[in-house]
Amino acid sequence: MLGKGVKRKREEEEEEDLTSQDWWLEETTPSPNPEEGASPAPLPPSSLFNLSIFKLHHGLRRGEPDLRHLVLVVNTLRRIQSSMALESSPPEPPCPAPVDPLPVAPDAPLCTSVSALLDDLSHIEGLCDTQTSFSEDIPLSRPPETGLDPGRPAPLGSLELLLEDGLEGLFDDIDTSMYDCELWPNLKTDSGETEDKIQGQGLDVSELDYLMDVLVGTQTL
Amino acid sequence: LGLCCAPSCYPVPLSSEAGGGERSWILVCWLLVSTQVTLLSMEEDIDTRKINNSFLRDHSYATEADIISTVEFNHTGELLATGDKGGRVVIFQREQESKNQLHRRGEYNVYSTFQSHEPEFDYLKSLEIEEKINKIRWLPQQNAAYFLLSTNDKTVKLWKVSERDKRPEGYNLKDEDGRLRDPATITTLRVPVLRPMDLMVEATPRRVFANAHTYHINSISVNSDYETYMSADDLRINLWNFEITNQSFNIVDIKPANMEELTEVITAAEFHPLHCNTFVYSSSKGTIRLCDMRASALCDRHTKFFEEPEDPSNRSFFSEIISSISDVKFSHSGRYIMTRDYLTVKVWDLNMENRPIETYQVHDYLRSKLCSLYENDCIFDKFECVWNGSDSVIMTGSYNNFFRMFDRNTKRDVTLEASRENSKPRAILKPRKVCVGGKRRKDEISVDSLDFSKKILHTAWHPSENIIAVAATNNLYIFQDKVN
Numbered sequence: 001m002l003g004k005g006v007k008r009k010r011e012e013e014e015e016e017d018l019t020s021q022d023w024w025l026e027e028t029t030p031s032p033n034p035e036e037g038a039s040p041a042p043l044p045p046s047s048l049f050n051l052s053i054f055k056l057h058h059g060l061r062r063g064e065p066d067l068r069h070l071v072l073v074v075n076t077l078r079r080i081q082s083s084m085a086l087e088s089s090p091p092e093p094p095c096p097a098p099v100d101p102l103p104v105a106p107d108a109p110l111c112t113s114v115s116a117l118l119d120d121l122s123h124i125e126g127l128c129d130t131q132t133s134f135s136e137d138i139p140l141s142r143p144p145e146t147g148l149d150p151g152r153p154a155p156l157g158s159l160e161l162l163l164e165d166g167l168e169g170l171f172d173d174i175d176t177s178m179y180d181c182e183l184w185p186n187l188k189t190d191s192g193e194t195e196d197k198i199q200g201q202g203l204d205v206s207e208l209d210y211l212m213d214v215l216v217g218t219q220t221l
Numbered sequence: 222l223g224l225c226c227a228p229s230c231y232p233v234p235l236s237s238e239a240g241g242g243e244r245s246w247i248l249v250c251w252l253l254v255s256t257q258v259t260l261l262s263m264e265e266d267i268d269t270r271k272i273n274n275s276f277l278r279d280h281s282y283a284t285e286a287d288i289i290s291t292v293e294f295n296h297t298g299e300l301l302a303t304g305d306k307g308g309r310v311v312i313f314q315r316e317q318e319s320k321n322q323l324h325r326r327g328e329y330n331v332y333s334t335f336q337s338h339e340p341e342f343d344y345l346k347s348l349e350i351e352e353k354i355n356k357i358r359w360l361p362q363q364n365a366a367y368f369l370l371s372t373n374d375k376t377v378k379l380w381k382v383s384e385r386d387k388r389p390e391g392y393n394l395k396d397e398d399g400r401l402r403d404p405a406t407i408t409t410l411r412v413p414v415l416r417p418m419d420l421m422v423e424a425t426p427r428r429v430f431a432n433a434h435t436y437h438i439n440s441i442s443v444n445s446d447y448e449t450y451m452s453a454d455d456l457r458i459n460l461w462n463f464e465i466t467n468q469s470f471n472i473v474d475i476k477p478a479n480m481e482e483l484t485e486v487i488t489a490a491e492f493h494p495l496h497c498n499t500f501v502y503s504s505s506k507g508t509i510r511l512c513d514m515r516a517s518a519l520c521d522r523h524t525k526f527f528e529e530p531e532d533p534s535n536r537s538f539f540s541e542i543i544s545s546i547s548d549v550k551f552s553h554s555g556r557y558i559m560t561r562d563y564l565t566v567k568v569w570d571l572n573m574e575n576r577p578i579e580t581y582q583v584h585d586y587l588r589s590k591l592c593s594l595y596e597n598d599c600i601f602d603k604f605e606c607v608w609n610g611s612d613s614v615i616m617t618g619s620y621n622n623f624f625r626m627f628d629r630n631t632k633r634d635v636t637l638e639a640s641r642e643n644s645k646p647r648a649i650l651k652p653r654k655v656c657v658g659g660k661r662r663k664d665e666i667s668v669d670s671l672d673f674s675k676k677i678l679h680t681a682w683h684p685s686e687n688i689i690a691v692a693a694t695n696n697l698y699i700f701q702d703k704v705n
Contacts, residue, residue: 048538051596064348067436067455068486068505069601072542075484076595079538 287695295359298683304354308338335424379428453490507544547603561606618677
């Protein structure tokens with residue numbers, strides 16, 4: 001502790017400023033400079049996951065998304081997802097990290113952000129039967145499907161469950177060639193199951209018809 | 222420079238390539254690219270030097286549209302073009318040298334200003350197309366006029382910039398005001414003569430290359446055959462002939478059949494400076510592909526593939542993002558390529574694909590801050606890099622208005638700052654240093670004090686002299702070397 005009336009030296013002050021930022025420091029990067037002091041507190045992957053979901057959501061809200069930004073964020077999401085999946089598979093995790101890769105605590109913000117994401121996606125042309133309310137059907141704390149297919153990019157687990165056909169809808173609206181045909185491919189492929197879900201969830205089919213009319217109308221112009 | 226510290230803790234200035242002596246940099250002129258410059262340059266009798274020195278210091282003129290988005294010298298270095306977010310192109314011309322005014326070497330004044338691109342609206346997608354100029358590339362000069370390519374996200378334009386200093390006088394059928402004369406009143410014939418007039422610089426769009434890109438154009442590159450050029454967007458590269466605007470050849474297409482499988486985009490592309498059949502393009506995964514157009518019409522299969530294996534000790538969630546290449550440039554010799562990713566600049570030998578021959582750390586102190594840089598999106602910033610005329614020094618930008626130079630021969634590097642507060646005209650730039658540890662020396666700046674909103678993304682180096690142009694937001698700084 002400092003004695004009475006003793007001014008702290010300038011160097012010490014600056015040292016304190018530096019360490020106050022530690023909580024943002026990466027868990028996986030080792031501290032290269034020994035002068036930085038105690039190793040920083042790790043940032044849980046689930047927070048990074050939430051942040052990435054938010055970025056995805058924010059990026060898609062823009063009129064014309066930046067494809068590079070989108071691809072990099074999605075790839076980062078995949079990395080985080082597979083890392084969280086790997087953490088959940090061993091029975092006894094070596095470190096005191098949360099056993100459940102999707103802990104209950106962040107459920108609410110994750111659910112909210114993903115729902116908001118879906119809400120926006122449903123208004124983007126080219127997407128079809130996005131389901132608006134999932135919280136009752138699919139428990140978010142369910143661990144993502146194991147057995148990652150090496151030939152295919154790792155699915156985003158719960159995000160994929162909520163979005164029909166995974167990430168297809170995320171990139172569709174950017175490509176103008178989708179206006180040619182196959183407007184609602186998902187409806188055709190998963191006809192029986194999907195239609196039940198649509199009617200069961202109370203999704204406004206007339207809204208979909210209106211969207212289709214608008215799109216078809218622009219094509220004939 | 223008046224250095225008095227031990228070399229180990231203070232950056233040493235670059236040594237000159239030939240003739241010995243230490244090289245230091247001085248600010249030649251600082252130019253504010255603003256709407257006022259646009260208005261004034263249209264009035265021919267204004268002394269353009271006044272624009273450089275007077276009222277531009279008032280920040281109230283600066284708007285977001287004035288943010289410089291590209292800087293490029295022409296092939297002789299006589300002209301310097303800037304493009305900004307508002308779709309404007311401003312061309313500066315080098316001050317004519319005279320024996321009496323040697324100290325004016327390296328000064329540039331406004332030569333021409335024009336609106337290259339306007340905001341457009343894509344009615345099919347209900348989206349606005351930004352007018353921001355992404356890139357400018359000069360064509361080599363073949364006659365009295367200057368030609369450049371400028372591009373926004375979707376459309377490339379070829380501009381002709383020419384001077385007019387004579388006008389015809391003495392027409393028969395119209396008078397000096399341009400009004401038609403009644404032929405019945407004409408009694409004699411005369412031959413019109415050319416009379417000198419005040420110099421007028423006019424820019425006219427000669428070609429518009431549109432509707433060829435679904436995604437955002439990030440690069441344009443003029444071929445060494447001077448007949449063709451390429452434009453690259455996130456997923457495709459097209460080859461154009463300067464004379465033909467209604468069609469282009471697609472030479473690279475990395476769009477997957479199923480967009481769900483999209484994991485990589487094209488980030489930059491450039492033609493080889495000497496071999497008209499060769500070009501390279503970089504990707505968001507940190508790879509560079511060299512293609513030979515003689516091999517096939519569609520260059521989906523590369524001739525060479527440059528990738529450095531990932532360092533396992535530096536692996537993190539952000540490894541891919543920081544490996545994404547933001548710029549790729551051939552050396553003037555054509556033997557090397559330089560790439561810029563988030564933290565480093567790398568030099569590759571075309572004959573060695575498995576790793577770069579040189580790696581330079583631009584701002585490695587940011588490696589432990591990647592998480593917060595991801596949160597504020599700074600990790601996605603796209604920095605450019607440039608070679609000097611002899612390929613011995615490379616330069617790139619950083620944050621806090623810092624820019625870095627690396628001497629490939631001496632392995633020395635220097636950090637300089639482009640700011641009005643810290644540089645008076647003709648004053649020598651003081652090297653800067655960022656401290657990462659707890660103890661900060663007097664002239665150093667700590668990592669957490671860096672201003673991440675002040676980023677130097679665009680720089681340019683004169684093709685044959687040590688004159689550099691550095692764009693900091695809406696300010697353009699021109700520095701030259703001062704050999705002691």
